[in-house]
Amino acid sequence: MSRLIALATVSATGVAVAVPWLVDDYTTATLARILVLGLVAVSVALLTGVAGLPTLGQTAPFAAGAYAAASLDQSVGVVQLGVAAAVGAAFALLTAPLVVYARGVVVLMITLAIGELAMTVASRWKSVTGGTDGLLAVTAVRPVWGASTLDSDRARYLYAVVAAGVVVCLVLVALRGPAGLLLRGSRDDEGRMRASGHPVTAYLTGAYVAAGAIAGTGGALLLTTQQYVAPADFGFDTAALLLLGVVIGGAASPLGALAGTALVFAARDWLSGLLPGQAPLVLGALFVATAYLLPRGVAGLRPARGCSVDDLLITEGVCRRYGAVTAVDRLDLRIVAGERRGVIGPNGAGKSTLLGLVAGAIRPSGGRIRFAGRDVTALGAARRAGLGIGRIHQRPAVWPTLTTLDNVAVAAARRSGGVRRGRLPAAELLDRLGLGHCAGIEAERLSHGQRRQLEIAMALAGRPRLLLLDEPAAGLSAVEFERLGAVLRDLPREVTLLLVEHRLDLVFALADVVTVLRDGQYVATGTPHEIRTSAAVRQAYSGVIA
Numbered sequence: 001m002s003r004l005i006a007l008a009t010v011s012a013t014g015v016a017v018a019v020p021w022l023v024d025d026y027t028t029a030t031l032a033r034i035l036v037l038g039l040v041a042v043s044v045a046l047l048t049g050v051a052g053l054p055t056l057g058q059t060a061p062f063a064a065g066a067y068a069a070a071s072l073d074q075s076v077g078v079v080q081l082g083v084a085a086a087v088g089a090a091f092a093l094l095t096a097p098l099v100v101y102a103r104g105v106v107v108l109m110i111t112l113a114i115g116e117l118a119m120t121v122a123s124r125w126k127s128v129t130g131g132t133d134g135l136l137a138v139t140a141v142r143p144v145w146g147a148s149t150l151d152s153d154r155a156r157y158l159y160a161v162v163a164a165g166v167v168v169c170l171v172l173v174a175l176r177g178p179a180g181l182l183l184r185g186s187r188d189d190e191g192r193m194r195a196s197g198h199p200v201t202a203y204l205t206g207a208y209v210a211a212g213a214i215a216g217t218g219g220a221l222l223l224t225t226q227q228y229v230a231p232a233d234f235g236f237d238t239a240a241l242l243l244l245g246v247v248i249g250g251a252a253s254p255l256g257a258l259a260g261t262a263l264v265f266a267a268r269d270w271l272s273g274l275l276p277g278q279a280p281l282v283l284g285a286l287f288v289a290t291a292y293l294l295p296r297g298v299a300g301l302r303p304a305r306g307c308s309v310d311d312l313l314i315t316e317g318v319c320r321r322y323g324a325v326t327a328v329d330r331l332d333l334r335i336v337a338g339e340r341r342g343v344i345g346p347n348g349a350g351k352s353t354l355l356g357l358v359a360g361a362i363r364p365s366g367g368r369i370r371f372a373g374r375d376v377t378a379l380g381a382a383r384r385a386g387l388g389i390g391r392i393h394q395r396p397a398v399w400p401t402l403t404t405l406d407n408v409a410v411a412a413a414r415r416s417g418g419v420r421r422g423r424l425p426a427a428e429l430l431d432r433l434g435l436g437h438c439a440g441i442e443a444e445r446l447s448h449g450q451r452r453q454l455e456i457a458m459a460l461a462g463r464p465r466l467l468l469l470d471e472p473a474a475g476l477s478a479v480e481f482e483r484l485g486a487v488l489r490d491l492p493r494e495v496t497l498l499l500v501e502h503r504l505d506l507v508f509a510l511a512d513v514v515t516v517l518r519d520g521q522y523v524a525t526g527t528p529h530e531i532r533t534s535a536a537v538r539q540a541y542s543g544v545i546a
């Protein structure tokens, strides 16, 4: 699917570059303006879909950038863009305290007010903005020092394509990295992010300022492509159509937002000629239909593929071969959030390999793995851990020379914003797991069972959504085994468990659903009772199950 998107993006870029040779100058100029609005829509999508701050106010930094570029006394494009971005960002920084503490519809109202205020200032502050008449671009822009001036609609359009393309690429790269994860995490579960020590307000401020810079850049590009700017460019209808385009395209997808917005503004222009005065009505109907039929926009059609909201982990035909041995053979699993899933099977069934595949420690030979609605097949173990996949290894992996408390504090450091900050939640976790009295003891002095519990505490400190447990009962004494059972039973349902274990009594007592493997092959899935009484399972186990 991602290859399809890449192909579509490359084709769309090719068409975008070829277009001015296929249409007249007027259409080229119109397309340039639509492209600029698409760029501003990317900033709206960043706030609305990614950061969870729905906005009607991006017309304000858009205008600030445009007027800043218009009042500059020089004509180098990159300087204009840089200044406009800085002014857009500064405007956002000033207004951020009004926005980042609000949520939901209140954000819409505040940003609407900011947009309207900016529009009023643009209309009234004649000495700077030219009032309702607007400002003309006084000099022809040259993209960089020494380049020739952009003196045709085609040249200005291509300049906008390149500048907008660079900005969109930067946004996409940023959103694929930690910044995107942190913003989406804040949007999905702000409380949990704060509980994990994340400064959500700072993240939202960062996103708001970055969105201001993007919209400001759009302002400078609007000036260049239109050769003038006026308050009418930044009115409520522009703000509303931007949001409409973003909703139609898919609020969480910058490329979808760009395409959706281009579509909406093109439709508005076309409908204005076709049905004078009726365009807002038709677009309003389109908005309502989209909100009902495609709540995640057109781009939201992409990740569906048989993934229900509650499925936390899906493996699709996943396999791993070692030479002639197929350790895991085309396995389809579907584990819902909160589930306790046991995986059992005789030695060599592929259980540990399956956990390695899910954790990202082992590369699959084929198939796909989806976690929390996202295809994680290509992601390594660290990225998957960051997404919420925790793992308990067959042999407890602890830092032997650190104290029990420090082991957990270090494991929690990334979530807690540092080791020192991690100490308090670490101490609470140790108490919960019955290890509080060992907090000051080096891990190497703990018993095997205590180390096992410590590793569970360390994994929980990372606040996993899915915890993979590889034979946690191996080597435990009877007392330690009892305690492990109690610890696992008491884990909150926010943590989904995938438990590989030879001690079937533990699996049957703990699991909601049990999957049986043999020689890498899927044998059966069912409730503990069904599995216990299944003839196929007895055969797979050759009578081991009593």
Ligand SMILES: Nc1ncnc2c1ncn2[C@@H]1O[C@H](COP(=O)(O)OP(=O)(O)OP(=O)(O)O)[C@@H](O)[C@H]1O
Pocket (backbone or CB within 6 Å): 322, 325, 326, 327, 328, 345, 346, 347, 348, 349, 350, 351, 352, 353, 354
């Ligand atoms: N790195 C490897 N190189 C070669 N073969 C491997 C490797 N890892 C696993 N295998 C083989 O893959 C098969 C499945 O191994 P795996 O360890 O996943 O099974 P398991 O069900 O966890 O077994 P056990 O219960 O004994 O731990 C076995 O035949 C094993 O020998």
